[in-house]
Amino acid sequence: MTTISSPLRATAPAPPPPSPPRPHHSRRRTPRQWLRDGGLSTLIIACPMILVFGVFSWFPIGRALVMSVQETNLVTAPAFVGLDNFVFVLQDPLLGKAVTNTLWFALLALVFGYPLPLAAAVLMSEVRRMRGLFSALAYLPVVVPPVVAVLLWKFFYDPSDTGVFNTIAGWVGLGPYPWLQDATSAMPSLVLEATWAAAGGTVIIYLAALVGVRTELYEAAEVDGAGVWRKIWHVTLPQLRGVLFITLILQVIGTAQVFLEPFLFTGGGPNNATLTVLMLIYDYAFGSSLGGNYGAATALSLMLAGVLAVLSAVYFRVTRPWSS
Amino acid sequence: MAANTRTPSVARRRATRPELPARGIVSSHDRRRPSVRGSLGILQGGLLVALVVVGLGPILWLAKAAVTPTQETLRDPLGLFPTGVDWANLATAWTRAEIDHYFVNTLIVAVGAWFFQILVATTGGYVLSVLRPRYGNVIFGLVLATLFVPSVVLLVPLYLTILDLPIVHVSLLNTFWAVWLPMGASAFNVLLVKRFFDGLPREIFEAARVDGAGPFRLLWSIVLPMSKPILGVVSVFAVIAAWKDYLWPLLVLPDPAHQPLSVRLPAIAPYLELDVFLAALAISTVLPIALFLAFQRLFLSGAGLGGAVKG
Numbered sequence: 001m002t003t004i005s006s007p008l009r010a011t012a013p014a015p016p017p018p019s020p021p022r023p024h025h026s027r028r029r030t031p032r033q034w035l036r037d038g039g040l041s042t043l044i045i046a047c048p049m050i051l052v053f054g055v056f057s058w059f060p061i062g063r064a065l066v067m068s069v070q071e072t073n074l075v076t077a078p079a080f081v082g083l084d085n086f087v088f089v090l091q092d093p094l095l096g097k098a099v100t101n102t103l104w105f106a107l108l109a110l111v112f113g114y115p116l117p118l119a120a121a122v123l124m125s126e127v128r129r130m131r132g133l134f135s136a137l138a139y140l141p142v143v144v145p146p147v148v149a150v151l152l153w154k155f156f157y158d159p160s161d162t163g164v165f166n167t168i169a170g171w172v173g174l175g176p177y178p179w180l181q182d183a184t185s186a187m188p189s190l191v192l193e194a195t196w197a198a199a200g201g202t203v204i205i206y207l208a209a210l211v212g213v214r215t216e217l218y219e220a221a222e223v224d225g226a227g228v229w230r231k232i233w234h235v236t237l238p239q240l241r242g243v244l245f246i247t248l249i250l251q252v253i254g255t256a257q258v259f260l261e262p263f264l265f266t267g268g269g270p271n272n273a274t275l276t277v278l279m280l281i282y283d284y285a286f287g288s289s290l291g292g293n294y295g296a297a298t299a300l301s302l303m304l305a306g307v308l309a310v311l312s313a314v315y316f317r318v319t320r321p322w323s324s
Numbered sequence: 325m326a327a328n329t330r331t332p333s334v335a336r337r338r339a340t341r342p343e344l345p346a347r348g349i350v351s352s353h354d355r356r357r358p359s360v361r362g363s364l365g366i367l368q369g370g371l372l373v374a375l376v377v378v379g380l381g382p383i384l385w386l387a388k389a390a391v392t393p394t395q396e397t398l399r400d401p402l403g404l405f406p407t408g409v410d411w412a413n414l415a416t417a418w419t420r421a422e423i424d425h426y427f428v429n430t431l432i433v434a435v436g437a438w439f440f441q442i443l444v445a446t447t448g449g450y451v452l453s454v455l456r457p458r459y460g461n462v463i464f465g466l467v468l469a470t471l472f473v474p475s476v477v478l479l480v481p482l483y484l485t486i487l488d489l490p491i492v493h494v495s496l497l498n499t500f501w502a503v504w505l506p507m508g509a510s511a512f513n514v515l516l517v518k519r520f521f522d523g524l525p526r527e528i529f530e531a532a533r534v535d536g537a538g539p540f541r542l543l544w545s546i547v548l549p550m551s552k553p554i555l556g557v558v559s560v561f562a563v564i565a566a567w568k569d570y571l572w573p574l575l576v577l578p579d580p581a582h583q584p585l586s587v588r589l590p591a592i593a594p595y596l597e598l599d600v601f602l603a604a605l606a607i608s609t610v611l612p613i614a615l616f617l618a619f620q621r622l623f624l625s626g627a628g629l630g631g632a633v634k635g
Contacts, residue, residue: 041539042455049448049514050463052440057470057509059490060481067481074487123371126348126364135624137375140383143616143623145568147586148605151593152386155602164385164401196378204624215347222351231349257476260570264590278476285480286575294480301476308474 064298072294085299089284095300097272098280104187105276106255113195113202114248118240120199121206122232135207139200146197150264153193154180157265180266183273190261190274198254202247209243210236245319253308277304383609390414390606394599410599417603421596423585427607430567430584433503437566438559440508445558446551449517450543454529464518471511479571482506486576502576507566513558520554521547560619567612 068085070078089095124134141149156164157179169175179189217235226234259278262268268275277300285297354360389397391413392406417423451457452464486502487495496502524547532546570586577583585608593601616623
């Protein structure tokens with residue numbers, strides 16, 4: 001004990017040299033210097049990040065790439081199958097349905113959910129008093145847990161004529177509508193709830209951006225005789241375009257991965273009218289009938305991610321001339 | 325010295341900058357005209373009414389339905405006032421429907437997820453921003469890269485990783501670790517905290533080092549106490565995100581005894597009487613709304629935009 005630890009003992013009590021603003025050594029340090037410079041403590045402090053990201057982020061991402069070309073069934077060892085998983089997914093008759101449904105959901109979400117928050121935010125930015133109340137009210141649905149929101153709306157969508165929405169429709173002599181039970185109205189019903197749940201967040205983004213609009217330009221526009229609409233069109237919106245471009249692509253990326261609404265509202269029905277790509281992935285991997293086809297699920301999720309990556313790259317390339 | 329004085333002055337400028345611009349789209353002169361003021365008032369009044377009906381309406385409806393007998397909710401769903409208030413619904417939901425149990429599960433999930441998100445984000449941000457080891461840039465690049473991978477890619481391989489952890493070969497299925505640890509791997513949090521640490525005056529760190537503070541001491545006694553604002557932001561959004569999460573806990577906590585509210589509510593819906601079920605929904609909404617009301621500024625300033633967008 002004495003012989004082994006004495007060199008360590010000798011250095012340990014010595015106060016660490018008042019190291020100057022850590023020079024970036026160009027030459028290699030010896031392990032001992034590394035230890036004395038606090039390299040070990042740094043590594044220990046970095047451990048939570050490296051371990052958590054390593055095991056629960058980097059490793060699964062790498063594994064996704066490998067699994068997409070393997071057959072994984074948890075019983076036998078994974079076997080290399082080439083592009084079979086991709087072929088299986090592309091030949092699945094449900095894939096076309098899921099892709100069109102997802103596109104339909106994304107399109108409806110844009111129609112319902114893109115212009116409305118913008119109009120609300122522009123109007124709210126002109127409010128002089130109680131603006132906090134306006135934005136708090138707009139944001140409130142975002143804080144409701146999504147599962148609660150869906151279950152609540154599911155009750156609102158009750159198809160009988162005493163259902164909540166059908167009662168309201170009845171006041172103006174409409175309905176009763178089947179809402180979720182009908183193949184054509186199911187998807188718009190889902191989008192309506194999703195828009196209600198998400199629009200508040202977009203309103204807050206636009207409000208923050210509107211604070212940065214340069215107001216001198218309004219005066220210049222007024223000198224030129226511009227009315228309110230022209231001021232909004234020629235001054236406000238052009239200055240928001242960076243944010244508008246970003247929210248658009250983020251919304252598309254978000255809606256392409258929609259899962260909760262179709263899963264809890266309709267389970268993909270009626271007649272697969274609300275089956276989305278992410279639901280198909282879920283069914284491949286965890287569904288009761290298909291289930292356990294982890295390779296196909298990973299292949300489809302990689303294809304979805306690839307499409308989204310290409311889409312965003314093209315989008316940013318195309319909008320770059322206008323966005324700055 | 326220059327760097328030392330710059331940070332506070334930026335902060336001060338931000339603090340004094342008026343939140344409202346001097347004018348909006350409609351000029352102050354126009355605002356005084358009765359016709360403009362009238363139409364603006366009507367538009368804004370209309371917006372306020374719409375926001376109350378759409379934003380607050382469903383939540384108030386839920387609050388009312390939670391204490392209304394089933395028959396009445398079914399017969400007259402839009403009646404403003406219940407004829408008989410049935411407070412027992414809440415008690416029944418809390419005890420007989422075992423909402424108390426699932427509520428505690430949700431709390432456990434949220435607190436653990438909060439702890440690991442704070443642990444990873446602060447230590448990670450500290451290493452990347454203050455300690456800056458040589459391998460720091462590589463790690464930062466890898467962390468940033470995960471921001472661009474949509475969560476759908478992780479779903480299946482992460483599930484299989486939970487079933488059989490690499491090297492140690494342990495299954496985390498049906499343990500809270502399976503929810504806590506993956507939530508810790510949030511690149512957005514690390515980035516947010518690192519950026520905040522980047523803005524702290526480095527002279528203080530040097531002074532502490534000269535006084536003999538090691539890396540741990542520096543983190544615990546200097547950096548963390550200076551970072552309360554950002555820790556507050558990360559904490560609130562960590563708890564809210566854990567409260568909202570559905571698909572992941574559904575997959576890794578198949579045992580009902582471990583499941584949080586979000587997973588249990590759809591499962592128990594068919595077995596509950598409507599009024600008790602709506603009371604259960606109301607109970608599940610109370611805490612997030614209370615957090616929102618308490619930290620309104622945080623939510624409405626857009627501090628958690630990344631979280632909102634990712635969710």
